[in-house]
Amino acid sequence: MFAAENGLKGDPRLQGISQAIRVVPHFPKPGIMFQDITTLLLDHKAFKDTVDIFVDRYRGMNISVVAGVEARGFMFGPSIALAIGAKFVPLRKPRKLPGQVISEAYDLEYGNDCLEMQIDAVKPGERALIIDDLVATGGTLSAAIRLLERMGAEVVECGCVVGLREVKGQRRLNGKPLYILVEPRQLDGCF
Numbered sequence: 044m045f046a047a048e049n050g051l052k053g054d055p056r057l058q059g060i061s062q063a064i065r066v067v068p069h070f071p072k073p074g075i076m077f078q079d080i081t082t083l084l085l086d087h088k089a090f091k092d093t094v095d096i097f098v099d100r101y102r103g104m105n106i107s108v109v110a111g112v113e114a115r116g117f118m119f120g121p122s123i124a125l126a127i128g129a130k131f132v133p134l135r136k137p138r139k140l141p142g143q144v145i146s147e148a149y150d151l152e153y154g155n156d157c158l159e160m161q162i163d164a165v166k167p168g169e170r171a172l173i174i175d176d177l178v179a180t181g182g183t184l185s186a187a188i189r190l191l192e193r194m195g196a197e198v199v200e201c202g203c204v205v206g207l208r209e210v211k212g213q214r215r216l217n218g219k220p221l222y223i224l225v226e227p228r229q230l231d232g233c234f
C-alpha cells in the first residue's frame with residue numbers, strides 16, 4: 044500500500060521525498076534505474092519527513108522491534124525505533140555480526156545475497172517492523188521476514204521509502220502488509 048492511498052493523498056511531504064531521491068541510470072548494471080536515497084539524506088526536511096511519516100504510521104501499534112536491512116535500512120530504522128519506543132535490530136550481510144547468527148539466502152533483481160541476524164536479538168512473540176529503502180522483487184524483505192519469524196517474532200509490516208506499484212515479489216512476503224512512501228522516479232528520455 045502506498046502512503047498516498049492511506050490518508051496522505053496530496054501530502055506535499057511525499058512529493059518532497061520523491062524529488063529528493065536521485066535517479067542513477069544503468070547502475071549497478073545496464074537497465075537498472077537506481078534510486079539513490081543518499082541525496083534524500085542530504086535534504087534535512089525530506090529526511091525528517093520520511094522518518095516522521097513512518098513514525099506517525101507505527102506509533103501506537105505496539106511494535107517492539109524495528110529490523111533494518113543492511114545498509115540503507117540502517118539509515119531510517121534507528122530513528123523510527125527510537126521515536127516509537129522499540130529496539131533496533133540490524134539485519135546484516137554475512138560475517139558482519141559477532142556471536143551466533145542465523146542466515147537466510149535470497150535472490151535480488153541482479154544477483155543473490157544473504158542476510159544474518161544475531162539469535163538473541165529477537166524474542167518469541169515480539170512484534171516486528173522491517174524497514175528498507177526500496178522494494179523491487181521482494182527477495183530481501185522475504186528473507187528478513189523468514190529470519191524474524193524463525194526466532195518467533197510476529198512481523199507486523201514491511202516499510203520501504205521507494206517501491207514499485209506492482210511489486211513483483213508481493214506474494215513472496217507471505218501476506219505481510221507492505222507500506223511504501225513513493226514510487227520510483229524515472230528520467231525522461233532514459234531507457
